[in-house]
Amino acid sequence: xxxRMDELLLKRVKDGDPTSFKQLYNRYVDKALRxxxxxxxxxELAKDAVQETFIRVYRNIESYDLSKPFDPWFYKILTxxxxxxxxxxxxxxxxxxxxxxxxxxxxxxxxxDYSDLYQAxxxxxxxxxxxxxxxxxxxxxxxxxxxxxxxxxxxxxxxLYQGRxxxxxxLEILKRRERHV
Numbered sequence: 001x002x003x004r005m006d007e008l009l010l011k012r013v014k015d016g017d018p019t020s021f022k023q024l025y026n027r028y029v030d031k032a033l034r035x036x037x038x039x040x041x042x043x044e045l046a047k048d049a050v051q052e053t054f055i056r057v058y059r060n061i062e063s064y065d066l067s068k069p070f071d072p073w074f075y076k077i078l079t080x081x082x083x084x085x086x087x088x089x090x091x092x093x094x095x096x097x098x099x100x101x102x103x104x105x106x107x108x109x110x111x112x113d114y115s116d117l118y119q120a121x122x123x124x125x126x127x128x129x130x131x132x133x134x135x136x137x138x139x140x141x142x143x144x145x146x147x148x149x150x151x152x153x154x155x156x157x158x159x160l161y162q163g164r165x166x167x168x169x170x171l172e173i174l175k176r177r178e179r180h181v
Contacts (some may be wrong), residue, residue: 014061038133039082049081076148120170127162
């Protein structure tokens with residue numbers, strides 16, 4: 001998970017300092033794009049979602065409560081934008097882990113090793129896929145995920161549990177297919 005945002009930076013952003021907003025943007029844009037790509041399964045939609053998220057953050061920063069962590073607030077906006085764009089888009093393209101623009105060759109090799117996992121995550125329904133991405137890729141707690149997705153915490157726990165079961169089953173099926181090929 002991203003380190004907790006510097007309160008002074010957020011205060012300067014709330015005060016309308018464009019340099020501070022640029023710093024905020026630079027801290028979040030790459031990871032936000034990766035999360036949006038995983039959520040939408042479409043790099044172009046992800047770019048649009050991230051752009052709209054930063055516009056909404058800029059327009060609504062005065063409503064952000066400095067006493068609370070920034071990440072859940074930011075990712076709630078991003079998740080809502082991803083969902084809004086997905087609803088508008090009737091057809092999405094397949095998710096390709098190589099679209100995530102990882103920073104190092106080492107991480108890229110690890111991603112290739114986990115291609116079955118990413119394929120299985122891609123095939124999950126949104127109600128399971130998005131909480132799993134937020135929990136295991138972004139590191140949010142169940143409570144934070146509940147806030148981001150506007151769900152009860154028990155609903156999040158249930159979806160994570162059921163999503164893990166569905167992932168396990170999907171991975172077992174993929175392994176069986178590979179053995180028979």
